[in-house]
Amino acid sequence: MPSVLLQRPGRPVPAAAATVPRRRTRVFAVAEARWAGAAVALFLIALPLQLTGVPAWAWGPLYAAAYLTGGWEPAREGVRALRDRTLDVDLLMIVAAIGAAAIGQVMDGALLIVIFATSGALESLATARTQDAVRGLLDLAPTTATRLGGDGAEETVATAHLAVGDIILIRPGERVGADGRVLDGTGEVDQATITGEPLPVVKEAGDEVFAGTLNGTGALRVRVERDASDSVIARIVAMVEEASATKAPTQLFIEKIEQRYSLGMVAATLAVFAIPLGFGGDLTSSLLRAMTFMIVASPCAVVLATMPPLLSAIATAGRHGVLVKSAVVMERLAQVDAVALDKTGTLTEGTPRVTDVRPLPGSDLTEGGLLALAAAAEHPSEHPLARAVVDAARARGLTIPAAVGFASAPGIGVRVRVDGRTIAVGAPARLPGDATGATSAQASEAASEAVREVEEGGRTAVLVQRDGVPVGVLGIADRLRPDAAATVASLAALTGRTPMLVTGDNPRAAARLAAEAGITDVRAGLLPQDKVAAVREQETAGRRVLVVGDGVNDAPALAAAHTGIAMGRAGSDLALETADAVIVRDELATVPTVIALARMARRLVVQNLVIAGVFLSGLVVWDLVGHLPLPLGVLGHEGSTVVVGLNGLRLLRDAAWNRAATTERTTERSRA
CATH class of the missing domain: 1.20.120 (Four Helix Bundle (Hemerythrin (Met), subunit A))
Known part of the structure; x- marks a missing residue:
């Protein structure tokens, strides 16, 4: 890595x-x-x-x-x-x-x-x-770590005091205290917070580990390679804050407009009062004209032209499971013309599932028998792959036989005794065989072929052995959401280009899921800063990128993007807070619908601005050139405000959401 x-x-x-x-x-x-x-x-x-x-x-x-x-x-x-x-x-x-x-x-x-x-x-x-x-x-990283002295003595120290070159011990179940490299030991580290990979990764001597990741099994000795201030976790925080700060110029621009308008209003009102008075005008009539000008020139209708459509769209989206955090976000959603999707937990359900059950020739096992045997071995294990195997057996209604003598080897697999026979389940490349002879050689050759086919399909292969002889191969993979392919097609139709897949998972798994979802631009094996780079590459090309993700590792990209949407059900706290919008019910299909709704709101904003501009300019000209009675000025000003307000509230109805969904599907069909 x-x-x-x-x-x-x-x-x-x-x-x-x-x-x-x-x-x-x-x-x-x-x-x-x-x-x-x-x-x-x-x-x-x-x-x-x-x-x-x-x-x-x-x-x-x-x-x-x-x-x-x-x-x-x-x-x-x-x-x-x-x-x-x-x-x-x-x-x-x-x-x-x-x-x-x-x-x-x-x-x-x-x-x-x-x-x-x-x-x-x-x-x-x-x-x-x-x-x-x-x-x-930053709380993901532990506050203390076990530092090893030159004589092997253990010392508990604050992680902030660790220096580059220190050796620390990571026991099973502990979080890694600093970014570093494994010196010796083997463990399975859950680093989903950094890379988004759904399964623990085997770490051995020479592999890099990151602060805040969780060591599941096996002890590791790690040499510290970065100070706490330079850890990946600390840098993710810095990137999110930096990317969020890049949105500040928009706010500064709004404040500048407010400042200029406020000054202009004060100056214009004083001028409308003072100029006629200076040419001998009546004090009362001059004051009345100035008051009328202040009222009709007030931008209430212009301000209301923008907010009600956007806020109505926010309310409607909220009722249908999409929390849009502000009117500015709704406006940005309407501008999106490129989409980047995370894989695990976004395009997929985020839970490993058994996809292949392959008994090997000569094993005398059916699919059900093989799966039950593997579930018996994996039942005591807490590994995500083990849970997937046991869940698959239960889903098929299989009887899981009793197992004794459970033993687990980190990064290798598990071994038990079932009905007096030794059953081993684990990684094909690491699981040793105990038997010899022609039968074992044929089984090994068949197993190698089955493993190759499973892995080429982008799935994780698990080998099952009985008394040292391979008897079957299981394939395990994350499952695509049912609405993923339709969502990808709708987003492609709305934006004019197929979404991009950005994931920390391995290229083969990413390519398989992308092919199923209809995505051709695949960026795999990405760390958080790589996702940010991919987003900025698109924005450098002049595109307004929407990023959809769910993990801590997605947070920098969510913050750096033109707009970010987080999956709410399994999303990390950081992703939910960093994102501009949250899909509360995890319905991926709502993403293109909310974009279509945002575009409807933008069209209403344009309509309202035209209405407000016509009223405001007409009343101002009338007051300056002719004689606009104060009651009529108030009526015209308030009337235009009411008109644009009611027009903006049209999106409050559920029919607006249904119309957005229909528009999105119609766009998809027309492009097809």
Whole structure:
């Protein structure tokens, strides 16, 4: 396996141990949420009191308290921005709320405060949760390790204190404490968190192991080759954070537009008031025209043109098992023109299953007899392959014979006694034979041929021996999801190109699954940074890539992609937090449907922008060139807002999801 080098020249990765202020971010986010919750509660108490005619002394203080609890944080941020000579939307919101209260619209101002404070608190909580999930990945690596001295003495030390060249001992069931290379010993290491491989990998002298992976059987002596700050786990965290930060320019662009628009609105309103007044206009009429201009030029309809379609699409997708985390994500889904799919747990079910049962000629065993014999040997084992064999036997209703004398050899297999005969089940290349003679030679030759056929088909071969003579071969593989092929075809039709398969699994297994699913572009044997490189290669070619995955090893690619979707049922916490959307019910077929729904939402956004633009420009021109009565200006402004709002809510109906699914299938058939 190739060495993992993720660090860019000149950019050191922060140490894994040191100094992530995990509690500080969450504490502030929780505090902000509590203040917002208090503002909401006060508003909900005051509103019915006001509407039922209770005197103002009863509900007025409640509104005032809502202003304070919900407004102090945005007011502080607005003042800070003002000190930096920028006009922040927080400050404009506070000014608008105070202005509303000054003219007697206390409830309207309180509603502004409540909405703004709530949205800010939700954003802070989401950010804190994502940061905790990313940094929580570091917890996969153990905090201590057993270091061996020159005289073989064992010493328990903190993994952060391990240095390159130290020798550590990894016992069965322990997690590897540092990235390194095996000096001696044999073990089966579960490294799904790094490579996504569904089955444990045999590690022997010379093989590389990674911090945080789990040693299942066998003891290993490992020489440390990287500091804790350079481990694969630490670098995955760094990559996720770096890739997530690349999305910041979009947010900065939005803030820049908000700043310019806010300044433009203030300047234009002052000009509309001052210019007529400077030419001898009446103070009252000039003020009235300026107020009318401020109302009709307000971009409420433009803002509402975008959000309702996207939020409606989010709600509809959520009802059908797809959690889209924000309106920005829904918009990005509409832009996708290339897809990269993980294999294990995404295209496949993620559980090894017996696919082949091949009794060898002359073994006198049927398929059922061979499978029952193998299940008897594997029954005491906790290995994933063993569970697959036992599950297959039970699924066929076979009676599993009793076995005694169970023995397991890491990386080789298991051995038991059944009805007085020795049964061995394990890796064909490692399982020794005990018998000799022509019969054994013929059986060995037949076994070699069966193993070759199974492995060439991309499946894991398991050899079954009886008294040292091969009697059968089992094939085990992960199974393709039932809807995988149809999903691949639909994605190809929507994006104009067949999805790409990116997996850490071996090339033969990947090629077999890809052929079944209809994928031609296969990238196998990839580590996390290799998946990121494959995604960036596509994006360098000008494509907007959607990555669909489920594991920790997929998280950097999910973060680096234009859009990332995680499989929810078996997805790792990091993948679920890093992804922009989550398929809650693990229904792969919903991926093309949600893309089609996002494109429907984008079309509605364009329609709404046209409607809003026509209304806004018409009313502004009317006010500047002619005389637009204030009530008519309010009616036109609010009317356009209502129109675009109702138009955007069309996607709330279940019919929208069904129409998206129909559109996706129609596109697939038309391209076929």
